[in-house]
Amino acid sequence: MTRAILKCNYSCIMTSNTQTPGGSRPGGRTARNTAAVLQATLDELGEHGYHGLTVERVATRSGVHKATVYRRWGGVDGLVSAALEWSTAHAWEPTRTGDLYTDLLRLAETVARGFADAPESDLSTASIAAAISSATVAEALRAFMADRHARAAVVVEEAAARGEVPEDTDAHEVVRVAVAPVYYRLFVSREPVTAADLRRAARTAADAAARGLLTTDHRTG
Amino acid sequence: MTRAILKCNYSCIMTSNTQTPGGSRPGGRTARNTAAVLQATLDELGEHGYHGLTVERVATRSGVHKATVYRRWGGVDGLVSAALEWSTAHAWEPTRTGDLYTDLLRLAETVARGFADAPESDLSTASIAAAISSATVAEALRAFMADRHARAAVVVEEAAARGEVPEDTDAHEVVRVAVAPVYYRLFVSREPVTAADLRRAARTAADAAARGLLTTDHRTG
DNA sequence: CGATTGATGCGACGTTCGTCGCGTTAGTGA
DNA sequence: TCACTAACGCGACGAACGTCGCATCAATCG
Numbered sequence A, B: 001m002t003r004a005i006l007k008c009n010y011s012c013i014m015t016s017n018t019q020t021p022g023g024s025r026p027g028g029r030t031a032r033n034t035a036a037v038l039q040a041t042l043d044e045l046g047e048h049g050y051h052g053l054t055v056e057r058v059a060t061r062s063g064v065h066k067a068t069v070y071r072r073w074g075g076v077d078g079l080v081s082a083a084l085e086w087s088t089a090h091a092w093e094p095t096r097t098g099d100l101y102t103d104l105l106r107l108a109e110t111v112a113r114g115f116a117d118a119p120e121s122d123l124s125t126a127s128i129a130a131a132i133s134s135a136t137v138a139e140a141l142r143a144f145m146a147d148r149h150a151r152a153a154v155v156v157e158e159a160a161a162r163g164e165v166p167e168d169t170d171a172h173e174v175v176r177v178a179v180a181p182v183y184y185r186l187f188v189s190r191e192p193v194t195a196a197d198l199r200r201a202a203r204t205a206a207d208a209a210a211r212g213l214l215t216t217d218h219r220t221g
Numbered sequence C: 001c002g003a004t005t006g007a008t009g010c011g012a013c014g015t016t017c018g019t020c021g022c023g024t025t026a027g028t029g030a
Numbered sequence D: 001t002c003a004c005t006a007a008c009g010c011g012a013c014g015a016a017c018g019t020c021g022c023a024t025c026a027a028t029c030g
Helices: A003-007 A010-014 A028-048 A055-062 A066-073 A076-089 A100-116 A123-133 A135-162 A171-188 A195-210 A216-220 B010-014 B028-048 B055-062 B066-073 B076-089 B100-116 B123-133 B135-162 B171-188 B195-210 B216-220
Strands: none
Touching (some): A028 A066, A028 A076, A028 A123, A055 A066, A055 A076, A066 A076, A100 A123, A100 A135, A100 A171, A100 A195, A123 A135, A123 B171, A171 A195, A171 B171, A195 B195, B028 B055, B028 B066, B028 B076, B028 B123, B055 B066, B055 B076, B066 B076, B076 B123, B100 B123, B100 B195, B123 B135, B135 B171
């Protein structure tokens, strides 16, 4: 889901320096440091995962002094939060094929692929791990996922417009039903995620929506 | 889901000393140390969470020397693994009311309650966090969840026997659809989990199963 | 261009982590 | 009861972590 973000290079982060200190002096050096540190954070996550993410290594890699990193971001959790908040600004759009099932399948595939390729070496994985022990990261993750959910909801709304699903279908719930089993297998039950599993998850969500099981007033079932 | 385990006292662990070293000398002292250390691990998890779980504190609390804990369990991840493996032996049974929806609702409620009461202070939460960075814990968690799934499948099989759902319903998939959204909200999207959410998850799973959306051959959808 | 001052670089410090070698304790079996 | 030895207790050690005070740098503004 955030896979493409890791491919992002130096200049990519340069453009979104929302992490400037007080805001009183967003000068060139500060922005440069922010870019270098966040990029180093992503690189370190890609190489050693969240478990091996160290302020000292990030500082050395970025060329920014260790004390500065501690002052600006507070620690490892702050680094993950900042990287995650930045990625929220990164535009993302779901693929729209004109068929709800296919759209949901693409969504599930995106999730699975992002984690399957490099387990524990992804920003998303790091965020989930860090959010468990850090309220700051938890809030950043919540905001990130809310953004993704809002964007993904489009595929359901279009399906409703086409008449595939009832008008009062809960778009967010459809997305949840489609992707939740994937995350569940990855992080909770620790079962392998096959292509058939992804198809089943998407099929269940699409069929349930089509039959009116996921409408907004169905909530009090 | 593993909430009740934390209530377990000293003697409870004493009875399952599967963690003896080579097996050549499962004597009284070794078993006593195992019990003390695992109990201290659960206590520390309850007080400080996984993030604050330290070998040094566990050693001090249990009265066992730090070096011994490192030798026997290797570190924090080993402690979590051992605690989790032990809890697999702990018998657990799903509530059976004679109605699939209600049974699934109870299941979802158990999951939600286990995490809602004391976030990040549960063995399950610690396991999920630790499994991300530790292959050992990941395997222990997989085995634990496989056991829980096998036990929970009974409610679906009985529903099939009653004729509520088709004979070839995939029991495991029904359970996944029922609980996955709960875990998803808790750890991924970080949304609050309300009673209505639990009802909706259980209702969706039960209805989808009743309509034949979760049969074994539906997989290739 | 020069003064201001927020941000940074720097090095040192106390703390905690994880490991190691060695002497001792206490289950085990004769 | 007694020897054997696996497991343990103990203290010390190097390494890494996170923090601090102070000197320096550079972005901003007059």
